[in-house]
Amino acid sequence: MPDQVKTGPADKRRAILDAAIRVFARQGYHSTRVADIADEAGVAYGLVYHYFRSKEAVMTELFTERWSLLLDASDSIYEQDIPAREKLAGIARFIIDSYRHDPELMKVIIVEVTRAANSFGATHLPEIRRAYDFVARIVADGQREGIYREEIDPDFVGMWFYGAIEQLLSGWVFGLIPATDEEFERAGDMVVETLCCGLERRDGA
Amino acid sequence: MPDQVKTGPADKRRAILDAAIRVFARQGYHSTRVADIADEAGVAYGLVYHYFRSKEAVMTELFTERWSLLLDASDSIYEQDIPAREKLAGIARFIIDSYRHDPELMKVIIVEVTRAANSFGATHLPEIRRAYDFVARIVADGQREGIYREEIDPDFVGMWFYGAIEQLLSGWVFGLIPATDEEFERAGDMVVETLCCGLERRDGA
Amino acid sequence: MPDQVKTGPADKRRAILDAAIRVFARQGYHSTRVADIADEAGVAYGLVYHYFRSKEAVMTELFTERWSLLLDASDSIYEQDIPAREKLAGIARFIIDSYRHDPELMKVIIVEVTRAANSFGATHLPEIRRAYDFVARIVADGQREGIYREEIDPDFVGMWFYGAIEQLLSGWVFGLIPATDEEFERAGDMVVETLCCGLERRDGA
Amino acid sequence: MPDQVKTGPADKRRAILDAAIRVFARQGYHSTRVADIADEAGVAYGLVYHYFRSKEAVMTELFTERWSLLLDASDSIYEQDIPAREKLAGIARFIIDSYRHDPELMKVIIVEVTRAANSFGATHLPEIRRAYDFVARIVADGQREGIYREEIDPDFVGMWFYGAIEQLLSGWVFGLIPATDEEFERAGDMVVETLCCGLERRDGA
DNA sequence: GATGAATGAGCGTTCATTCAT
DNA sequence: AATGAATGAACGCTCATTCAT
Numbered sequence: 001m002p003d004q005v006k007t008g009p010a011d012k013r014r015a016i017l018d019a020a021i022r023v024f025a026r027q028g029y030h031s032t033r034v035a036d037i038a039d040e041a042g043v044a045y046g047l048v049y050h051y052f053r054s055k056e057a058v059m060t061e062l063f064t065e066r067w068s069l070l071l072d073a074s075d076s077i078y079e080q081d082i083p084a085r086e087k088l089a090g091i092a093r094f095i096i097d098s099y100r101h102d103p104e105l106m107k108v109i110i111v112e113v114t115r116a117a118n119s120f121g122a123t124h125l126p127e128i129r130r131a132y133d134f135v136a137r138i139v140a141d142g143q144r145e146g147i148y149r150e151e152i153d154p155d156f157v158g159m160w161f162y163g164a165i166e167q168l169l170s171g172w173v174f175g176l177i178p179a180t181d182e183e184f185e186r187a188g189d190m191v192v193e194t195l196c197c198g199l200e201r202r203d204g205a
Numbered sequence: 206m207p208d209q210v211k212t213g214p215a216d217k218r219r220a221i222l223d224a225a226i227r228v229f230a231r232q233g234y235h236s237t238r239v240a241d242i243a244d245e246a247g248v249a250y251g252l253v254y255h256y257f258r259s260k261e262a263v264m265t266e267l268f269t270e271r272w273s274l275l276l277d278a279s280d281s282i283y284e285q286d287i288p289a290r291e292k293l294a295g296i297a298r299f300i301i302d303s304y305r306h307d308p309e310l311m312k313v314i315i316v317e318v319t320r321a322a323n324s325f326g327a328t329h330l331p332e333i334r335r336a337y338d339f340v341a342r343i344v345a346d347g348q349r350e351g352i353y354r355e356e357i358d359p360d361f362v363g364m365w366f367y368g369a370i371e372q373l374l375s376g377w378v379f380g381l382i383p384a385t386d387e388e389f390e391r392a393g394d395m396v397v398e399t400l401c402c403g404l405e406r407r408d409g410a
Numbered sequence: 411m412p413d414q415v416k417t418g419p420a421d422k423r424r425a426i427l428d429a430a431i432r433v434f435a436r437q438g439y440h441s442t443r444v445a446d447i448a449d450e451a452g453v454a455y456g457l458v459y460h461y462f463r464s465k466e467a468v469m470t471e472l473f474t475e476r477w478s479l480l481l482d483a484s485d486s487i488y489e490q491d492i493p494a495r496e497k498l499a500g501i502a503r504f505i506i507d508s509y510r511h512d513p514e515l516m517k518v519i520i521v522e523v524t525r526a527a528n529s530f531g532a533t534h535l536p537e538i539r540r541a542y543d544f545v546a547r548i549v550a551d552g553q554r555e556g557i558y559r560e561e562i563d564p565d566f567v568g569m570w571f572y573g574a575i576e577q578l579l580s581g582w583v584f585g586l587i588p589a590t591d592e593e594f595e596r597a598g599d600m601v602v603e604t605l606c607c608g609l610e611r612r613d614g615a
Numbered sequence: 616m617p618d619q620v621k622t623g624p625a626d627k628r629r630a631i632l633d634a635a636i637r638v639f640a641r642q643g644y645h646s647t648r649v650a651d652i653a654d655e656a657g658v659a660y661g662l663v664y665h666y667f668r669s670k671e672a673v674m675t676e677l678f679t680e681r682w683s684l685l686l687d688a689s690d691s692i693y694e695q696d697i698p699a700r701e702k703l704a705g706i707a708r709f710i711i712d713s714y715r716h717d718p719e720l721m722k723v724i725i726v727e728v729t730r731a732a733n734s735f736g737a738t739h740l741p742e743i744r745r746a747y748d749f750v751a752r753i754v755a756d757g758q759r760e761g762i763y764r765e766e767i768d769p770d771f772v773g774m775w776f777y778g779a780i781e782q783l784l785s786g787w788v789f790g791l792i793p794a795t796d797e798e799f800e801r802a803g804d805m806v807v808e809t810l811c812c813g814l815e816r817r818d819g820a
Numbered sequence: 821g822a823t824g825a826a827t828g829a830g831c832g833t834t835c836a837t838t839c840a841t
Numbered sequence: 842a843a844t845g846a847a848t849g850a851a852c853g854c855t856c857a858t859t860c861a862t
Contacts, residue, residue: 012842028323030235033835044844046839055836115320117375118233129381152399159376160369160396167368168361170322176334177360191365194357198403217825239853249827254854256825422821438733440645443856454823456860465857525730527785528643539791549814558814566805567814569786570779577778578771580732586744587770600767601775608813609754609763609772627846649832659848664833666846 013051015041017065020058025104029059029112029119059120063113066105067127070094074134084142085196091135092165092188099169100184107173110166132158157195164191218256220246222270225263230309234264234317234324264325268318271310272332275299279339289347290401296340297370297393304374305389312378315371337363362400369396423461425451427475430468435514439469439522439530469530473523476515477537480504484544494552495606501545502575502598509579510594517583520576542568567605574601628666630656632680635673640719644674644727644735674735678728681720682742685709689749699757700811706750707780707803714784715799722788725781747773772810779806 019041023032034055038045052058077090099106113120114128121128136158142148168187171177224246228237239260243250257263282295304311318325319333326333341363347353373392376382429451433442444465448455462468487500509516523530524538531538546568552558578597581587634656638647649670653660667673692705714721728735729743736743751773757763783802787794 030324034837035835038845045846046837046844047842049837050842050844111322115322117316117320117379119235122379125379125381132381147405149405152395153382155376155382156373156392156395157399159372159382160399163368163370163372163375164365165368166372167364170368171364174322174327174330176330177364187361190357190361194362194365194403195399196403196405198399198401198405200352200354200401200403238851250829251827251854251856252825254856255827260853440734444858445856448824455825456823456858457821459858460821460823521732525732527726527730527789528645532789535789535791542791552814557816559816562805562809562814563792565792566783566802567809569782569792570806570809573778573780573782573785574775575778576782577774580778581774584732584737584740586740586747587768587774597771600771604767604772604775604813605809606814608809608815609757609767609811610813611762611764648830660850661833661835661848662846664835665848670832 012041012043012047016043016048016051017058017062019043021062021102021105021108024059024062024108024112029108029116056120059108059112060123062105063109063120063124064127066098066109067124067131070098071127071130071134074131078134078138084138084145084147085192087138088135088161088195089189089192092161092192095165095169096184096188099172100181103173106169110169111173114162114166115170132162134158135161161191161195164195217246217248217252221248221253221256222263222267224248226267226307226310226313229264229267229313229317234313261325264313264317265328267310268314268325268329269332271303271314272318272329272336275303276332276335276339279336283339283343289343289350289352290397292343293340293366293400294394294397297366297397300370300374301389301393304377305386308378311374315374316378319367319371320375337367339363340366366396366400369400422451422453422457426453426458426461427468427472429453431472431512431515431518434469434472434518434522439518439526466530469518469522470533472515473519473530473534474537476508476519477534477541480508481537481540481544484541488544488548494548494555494557495602497548498545498571498605499599499602502571502602505575505579506594506598509582513583516579520579521583524572524576525580542572544568545571571601571605574605627656627658627662631658631663631666632673632677634658636677636717636720636723639674639677639723639727644723671735674723674727675738677720678724678735678739679742681713681724682728682739682746685713686742686745686749689746693749693753699753699760699762700807702753703750703776703810704804704807707776707807710780710784711799711803714787715796718788721784725784726788729777729781730785747777749773750776776806776810779810 016037020032020037023036023040027036032055034048035045037055037058038048041048048055048058052061073094074091077087077094080087080090082090113124115121132155136154139148139152139154139157143150143152143154165188168177168191172179172183177183221242225237225242228241228245232241237260239253240250242260242263243253246253253260253263257266278299279296282292282299285292285295287295300311318329320326337360341359344353344357344359344362348355348357348359370393373382373396377384377388382388426447430442430447433446433450437446442465444458445455447465447468448458451458458465458468462471483504484501487497487504490497490500492500505516523534525531542565546564549558549562549564549567553560553562553564575598578587578601582589582593587593631652635647635652638651638655642651647670649663650660652670652673653663656663663670663673667676688709689706692702692709695702695705697705710721728739730736747770751769754763754767754769754772758765758767758769780803783792783806786792787798792798
């Protein structure tokens with residue numbers, strides 16, 4: 001199948017996953033029929049069920065595949081010997097780059113999993129929390145080092161951080177804010193800069 | 206309740222709305238059958254359709270009812286002659302108080318509308334953006350007054366602000382972070398404090 | 411209610427019937443809700459059920475009211491001492507005049523009763539047949555007098571006659587054929603003339 | 616059946632259509648539930664929707680399937696080099712034979728489509744008119760040849776013709792007139808004979 | 821007589837999933 | 842592996858009818 005995008009020869013399983021990304025991104029999970037995925041993949045209806053136990057299993061695989069990359073990246077960033085602010089910026093950049101690289105998949109993950117607290121969000125809560133925790137740990141470390149204020153709850157910051165970045169991605173996804181290359185470059189740093197230094201001008205700056 | 210559209214003894218319409226809040230909060234919109242709402246309200250199935258055009262119309266009324274309170278509050282806060290940071294804190298506090306006062310309704314609004322970009326979120330985008338805009342305008346005013354840094358895009362801040370606060374509410378709703386009275390008191394100020402002053406300790410402070 | 415058409419003062423029952431004619435004509439019986447009738451009559455929902463046992467009862471009254479006029483007219487025409495052809499022409503003319511006088515009611519009767527063999531047609535079959543029978547009896551009389559051919563079954567002619575005329579009315583109702591005053595004048599005679607004398611030119615005529 | 620779209624062993628699609636004929640004939644379209652069709656076909660509920668978009672689509676297929684046969688037959692009869700009266704008789708006979716051969720299907724078509732001007736009749740008006748037109752054209756040709764009287768509007772005759780024949784079929788369907796083989800044989804000729812030559816005895820006959 | 825809120829059975833349609841081939 | 846026909850539970854919505862006032 002030479003016209004199959006980014007799949008090995010006859011890798012129908014991969015074709016189904018990739019098709020699912022496109023269809024979920026286009027229609028949303030709930031409005032996507034299993035038939036839509038099969039059609040988009042150019043594959044027989046039943047084959048989806050040959051490779052996946054259910055429609056939900058397809059979504060889960062998509063999420064897990066990507067989220068584990070984020071967790072791995074967070075972990076390796078966390079382990080690096082760099083300032084806390086660099087670490088936070090690294091995570092923000094990783095998320096935003098993920099979006100730039102594969103906006104459809106990230107749209108699906110943000111919209112259908114991370115922010116869908118009543119469906120997939122509930123199911124994958126533990127993995128989602130692990131991502132928040134990296135941020136919280138970075139902040140806690142910073143507090144121990146004395147560079148961050150102690151009255152701020154690190155867990156709050158973890159949520160704050162992801163809440164803000166996901167909202168940004170949502171804004172791009174739905175066209176609420178301009179999605180240019182330049183914006184992408186600045187956005188992550190801007191979030192981190194604001195989070196760390198605040199909105200207010202420093203005295204004498 | 207003089208500002209209520211229709212009220213009276215045995216106001217079944219209100220009973221249906223209140224029941225819908227409970228059921229939507231408990232099961233989520235998609236898992237809620239119209240029959241569940243009717244049962245919860247102790248009312249005949251068809252009466253839901255006597256008062257509302259569809260299940261979606263019930264949700265829409267719930268959202269609009271509450272969101273307009275937020276917009277009104279935002280407006281009156283915005284018009285006050287107080288420092289920008291007070292205004293932001295006022296909005297944050299209003300949202301959090303709304304949650305404390307009626308957590309089920311706020312859960313429904315956050316989870317099913319505000320963060321459900323593929324369903325109700327899309328439908329109510331204009332109203333949702335209006336809320337973000339108040340924050341953006343406060344920030345822009347602050348920039349004009351010279352107290353806020355100019356390199357930060359006010360629209361971005363509008364999104365972060367809501368992203369962060371909604372994530373906080375989500376955290377409470379789903380038990381990710383402790384939801385004590387004390388936390389509620391501090392949370393709004395903490396978000397605003399962090400947003401305005403940053404995480405880092407002020408030099409010499 | 412001075413703006414009520416052809417009703418005595420506050421004759422709500424009549425108003426409901428007249429409204430029903432308009433709504434049935436406009437939307438058809440099946441697509442008409444009881445609420446539509448009440449709205450059209452400017453009357454409360456429940457009042458329809460105060461005066462009529464059911465939606466069907468409204469239709470039945472409409473039909474019976476009019477059909478009995480046709481039966482009476484047929485009867486008096488039948489009793490007259492005029493040639494058979496005049497009698498047939500009289501009946502045809504009566505039907506067509508009924509349509510000219512009150513096209514909406516006749517539309518309802520033809521479309522929803524007379525030709526709706528699975529619903530009202532079945533219910534009112536006896537009355538409908540009585541109308542056919544007048545035609546059959548006229549033909550049978552004609553046969554006895556020797557002016558009509560004997561090999562034609564009078565009952566067949568009864569059906570033929572009504573089938574043809576109702577089709578004509580249907581044609582007018584649905585715009586298949588032009589519905590001008592002139593057409594109305596000629597149509598009845600044309601049917602009878604054709605029925606009696608045939609399409610073919612008489613030798614030497 | 617070489618002209619059948621899809622046929623084969625265990626043709627469930629065909630089974631559904633055949634079942635629909637029986638159930639529509641028995642209960643009428645409106646009183647038929649999709650479940651009735653599935654049950655009658657001995658097939659799962661959902662399979663009806665696998666093969667047909669809606670209940671209406673089933674009816675439409677039934678009608679189109681049969682009506683196109685009538686149009687084809689009318690066309691080939693029209694093209695033949697035979698007297699006008701033969702052509703009319705040919706069409707009448709075709710319709711009546713269709714009824715003899717498959718009374719249930721014809722009942723459905725006549726009762727639910729052809730004479731249901733407010734539902735299917737409206738939808739299929741163009742095809743229905745095409746049938747009337749063949750008759751009109753035969754009459755018009757006859758007028759041009761000088762054998763038919765010119766004061767009769769051919770379009771009117773098209774409607775009478777079908778009105779009369781359909782009424783006859785209705786009479787058989789609902790037992791208003793005897794439906795014996797002998798009657799069937801005579802009926803078509805009687806309609807045409809009456810239409811062409813009229814009821815009255817020819818002078819000197 | 822008049823109102824319109826209240827009832828609830830009924831039905832068309834969808835679609836995830838299973839299964840025979 | 843691959844196909845797509847077959848299954849049937851589930852659900853939103855309609856609307857004739859009833860009833861309390």
